[in-house]
Amino acid sequence: MLTQSFDAVVIGAGSVGLPTALFLADAGVSTLVVDQFAGPGQGSNKAAIGGVRATHSTPAKIRLCLESIRIFSTWEQVHGDSLEWAQGGYAFVAYREQDERSLKDLLKIQHSYGLNIRWLDRQELLDLAPGLNPSGLRGGTYSPEDGSASPLLSACAFHAQAARRGVQFRFGERVTGIIRRRGKVVGVRTDKGGYATGTVVNAGGAWARSVAQTAGLDVPVIPDSHEAGITEPVTPFLVPMVVDIRPTDGSRNYYFYQHRPGGVVFCITPDPPIVGTDRRETSAYLPMIARRMVGLIPRLANVKVRRTWRGLYPMTPDGSPIIGWAPEPEGYLNAVGMCGQGYMLGPGIGSLISRMVQRKTTAEDGQILQELRADRDFGGVEALK
Ligand SMILES: Cc1cc2nc3c(=O)[nH]c(=O)nc-3n(C[C@H](O)[C@H](O)[C@H](O)COP(=O)(O)OP(=O)(O)OC[C@H]3O[C@@H](n4cnc5c(N)ncnc54)[C@H](O)[C@@H]3O)c2cc1C
Numbered sequence: 584m585l586t587q588s589f590d591a592v593v594i595g596a597g598s599v600g601l602p603t604a605l606f607l608a609d610a611g612v613s614t615l616v617v618d619q620f621a622g623p624g625q626g627s628n629k630a631a632i633g634g635v636r637a638t639h640s641t642p643a644k645i646r647l648c649l650e651s652i653r654i655f656s657t658w659e660q661v662h663g664d665s666l667e668w669a670q671g672g673y674a675f676v677a678y679r680e681q682d683e684r685s686l687k688d689l690l691k692i693q694h695s696y697g698l699n700i701r702w703l704d705r706q707e708l709l710d711l712a713p714g715l716n717p718s719g720l721r722g723g724t725y726s727p728e729d730g731s732a733s734p735l736l737s738a739c740a741f742h743a744q745a746a747r748r749g750v751q752f753r754f755g756e757r758v759t760g761i762i763r764r765r766g767k768v769v770g771v772r773t774d775k776g777g778y779a780t781g782t783v784v785n786a787g788g789a790w791a792r793s794v795a796q797t798a799g800l801d802v803p804v805i806p807d808s809h810e811a812g813i814t815e816p817v818t819p820f821l822v823p824m825v826v827d828i829r830p831t832d833g834s835r836n837y838y839f840y841q842h843r844p845g846g847v848v849f850c851i852t853p854d855p856p857i858v859g860t861d862r863r864e865t866s867a868y869l870p871m872i873a874r875r876m877v878g879l880i881p882r883l884a885n886v887k888v889r890r891t892w893r894g895l896y897p898m899t900p901d902g903s904p905i906i907g908w909a910p911e912p913e914g915y916l917n918a919v920g921m922c923g924q925g926y927m928l929g930p931g932i933g934s935l936i937s938r939m940v941q942r943k944t945t946a947e948d949g950q951i952l953q954e955l956r957a958d959r960d961f962g963g964v965e966a967l968k
Pocket of ligand 1: 594595596597598599600617618619620624625626627628629630631632633634635756757758759786787788789790791794808809810811850893894895896897918919920921922923924925926927928
């Protein structure tokens with residue numbers, strides 16, 4: 584039995600679902616959010632280390648993240664609570680000629696989209712991040728308007744603001760079916776009941792494919808596992824997010840920054856990918872990343888690691904999200920496949936989804952949706968995925 588009726592039901596209270604619910608409520612759309620876990624942000628959101636950048640290599644992600652940066656950076660002023668937003672920028676470092684070349688090639692694309700990013704020579708980079716190992720350092724890119732915020736504080740803040748605006752949340756409840764009648768969505772079924780609605784947003788993250796399958800659809804989102812960690816808080820010494828794209832045995836790039844309370848937060852991309860939904864941390868991760876980080880910033884050898892964890896990237900074949908209405912059933916909307924960037928994309932995507940549900944998209948939204956449509960050619964791969 585469908586006990587209650589809503590204009591929209593959002594499946595997933597994560598990096599995407601929470602801002603989506605907030606912006607839907609802002610637009611006066613009565614909204615229910617259903618999540619299988621016990622509270623907001625308990626899927627991949629809480630695993631994210633909080634990096635937020637607009638410096639991508641494709642226009643849709645750039646535009647969505649510029650909007651996210653606007654929302655993160657003004658949140659405290661607008662709502663009064665802190666997300667620990669810090670505009671420290673991103674620095675991609677180059678120790679190899681090939682990395683210098685590929686980062687400089689990317690700069691051309693990024694400049695063509697109007698992004699504030701530039702090449703720093705070796706000394707400029709050492710002035711920005713004085714602890715960097717100078718041996719073999721060639722320089723790197725720096726994008727001062729990028730930054731970081733706390734995914735945990737963000738989830739709580741988006742949840743609280745959405746609830747204040749009347750959004751209803753059902754935690755510990757799993758969506759098991761999307762009910763359709765004559766080609767249209769009419770409700771969702773859960774393990775505890777059901778709700779009537781004409782609009783369903785799949786914001787199911789790493790589990791989005793099984794959510795789509797409950798509507799008789801498929802979407803190419805395949806989860807893989809990534810580990811992260813945090814050190815004890817120390818005196819501020821590192822301003823930007825540092826990204827090292829050199830591959831080594833067992834891993835590709837890794838990235839880390841010092842967040843506002845002082846801990847260094849870090850994450851690595853395993854190679855080959857660890858496909859699946861295993862969220863148990865391993866004993867192999869810390870020795871692997873610690874060696875790389877201490878090689879890059881030797882003084883990190885003096886800092887103690889407090890905790891490590893593992894979470895999931897909801898991957899698509901080309902590293903970009905899939906956003907859009909399904910041709911059928913009418914009223915079913917995908918906001919899935921955030922890969923390693925769902926935290927930074929979330930507010931921008933939430934704002935876009937709200938305009939889609941209100942049928943008030945702009946010409947720029949149309950271009951974003953064209954790029955992120957589900958039936959695109961997945962052959963290309965985004966350079967900074
Ligand atoms: C170690 C690590 C570091 C990362 N660092 C960053 C970073 O610095 N910056 C960045 O932008 N991103 C980062 N990410 C990626 C980011 O965490 C994800 O891309 C993002 O959280 C995905 O958002 P989402 O809303 O799609 O999924 P989630 O946040 O996982 O939300 C999806 C929700 O849907 C719910 N759900 C799914 N199926 C159902 C169902 N059937 N019924 C009810 N509920 C359901 C889940 O319970 C979940 O809560 C990192 C990820 C990891 C693992």
